[in-house]
Amino acid sequence: MGCSFMLVCMCFTLYVYPHLSSTAASGLENEVDGGSLYPEILRDEAVSRLYELGKVSDAEGYLERTFMSPASVRAGYLIRGWMEDAGLRTWIDKMGNVHGRADGSNPSAKALLIGSHLDTVIDAGMFDGSLGIVSAISALKALSVRGKLGRLVRPVEVIAFSDEEGVRFQSTFLGSAAIAGILPASALQYSDKSGSTVQEVLRSNSLDATEGNLHELKYDPESVWGYAEVHIEQGPVLERVGIPLGVVKGIAGQTRLKVTVRGTQGHAGTVPMSMRQDPMVAAAELIVLLENVCKHPEDFLSFDEHCKDSSVKSLAGSLVCTVGEISPWPSASNVIPGQVVFTVDIRAMDDMGREAIIYEYSKRMYHICDRRSVSCNLERKHDAGAVMCDPELTAQLKSSSQTALKKMANEFDGEVPILMSGAGHDAMAISHLTKVGMIFARCRGGISHSSKEHVLDDDVWAAGLAVLALLESDM
Secondary structure (H helix, E strand, C coil): CHHHHHHHHHHHHHHCCCCCCHHHHHHHCCCCCCCCCCHHHHHHHHHHHHHHHHCCCCCCCCEECCCCCHHHHHHHHHHHHHHHHCCCEEEECCCCCEEEEECCCCCCCCEEEEEEECCCCEEECCCCCHHHHHHHHHHHHHHHHCCCHHHCCCCEEEEEECCCCCCCCCCCCHHHHHHHCCCCHHHHHCECCCCCEHHHHHHCCCCCCCCCCHHHHCCCHHHEEEEEEEEECCCCHHHHHCCCEEEEEEECEEEEEEEEEECCCEECCCCCHHHCCCHHHHHHHHHHHHHHHHHCHHHCCCCCCCCCHHHHHHHHHHCEEECCCEEEECCCCCEECCEEEEEEEEEECCHHHHHHHHHHHHHHHHHHHHHCCCEEEEEEEEEECCEECCHHHHHHHHHHHHHHHHHHCCCCCCCCCEEEECCCCHHHHHCCCCCEEEEEECCHHHCCCCCCCCCCHHHHHHHHHHHHHHHHCCC
16 A cells, blocks of 8 residues: 555656746746746636637537537637638638638748647547647747747648547548548538538538538648647557657557447337347347457458468557447337447557458358357448658657747756557548557546546647747748
8 A cells, every 4th residue: 555655656746837827927938948837828718718619518517519510610719710810811711620820921932830639529528639730839929929920931730620539420531631621522521420421511601611612722832831730649658758749650550340230129028038039139239249359450351472470479568449329220118129229449550460350350250140040240330540740740740849848947957758549630630641649648547538538637738839940930
């Protein structure tokens, strides 16, 4: 018990910044290199805005803001106002993405894009996505109040992407994929649970995206220098090592599947167990199968020219699989379901290994369904290959993060960690357009996609300072 207490105390000590008085911060503002900490903008105002944005929800009692919902539209206008407050030129494109741009000293130069997403999952935390948007706007505002926006050597554009989570239409990156030019025109006909299509909900908000003009949203790769994204880590590593910021080496590939199991609907009290064609128990067996395959891929995959031993070893360290949604029909306690639909989320750093898992799972799935006399259908809803961040941009982001942390705590002599991301990010879509890099900010307990998600005020400050250091490095 004494050892456990000591570990807790050590972690707590690492997690808290050395106290920085307002007098010390004020003194740093007068340094010869202009290295201001801007606590009133990068911390106080940024945190206030995150909490304000966290209250913009379609639900009572928890945060929910999905693609082009009323709350999402309100959030977009709120963010646009903050962009204008920072001196940016703003607009909203046909996919609902909110843009704010500073042209700098050379408007025709290749632009640096900085962004993240404004949509959320259901019962979300207030930092996922929003931190990246707010920290970028805050950094540009810090330059604006000193009259330095015009000294940027290249245009800088902040983008609040309309959809990354894919909750409403079960297809992620609607916003960033359109800008990267990889969103198929058919995506406009994706429908939500109410039957409304992407195109219809856009039109209801006076955004006229059509199959004919969707390509107009794509940015010219020759006009873009690179893309940077600040995001909460959504994992426990930074908290464990006691460092507020890290940089990302790569992002795991992701596949989302929809599995439909159909059986024979019947009365719960009159159909003998031996005569049932029950899709619910079949789905249960399929879900347990998924867990086993993903926990022990080496027991299920055979080595051939398509699946190397190296792929299996790579999977062992990065493969994660999740069933996050299950829906029976007609969903009544006294009815054997006639149909069960569930989702599967599979992620891994090795794309070939991920494909091997999907193949093995689907093959075994059909055997189970045949044995249980039910029908099964597996539908791919989303695919994104693993992405490696640009080494040069990652080095710049690491240097900027290091600079920020040293400004905040002069005695900081640690090394900013380099991490892999198991979560998907808009950077994955934008990687099809330009080089990408990411900064992670630590979050308490590594918790995300939850109302318990939390980032310390000073870690919000650190993220904003890192973006500011990146911008100032090119002046």
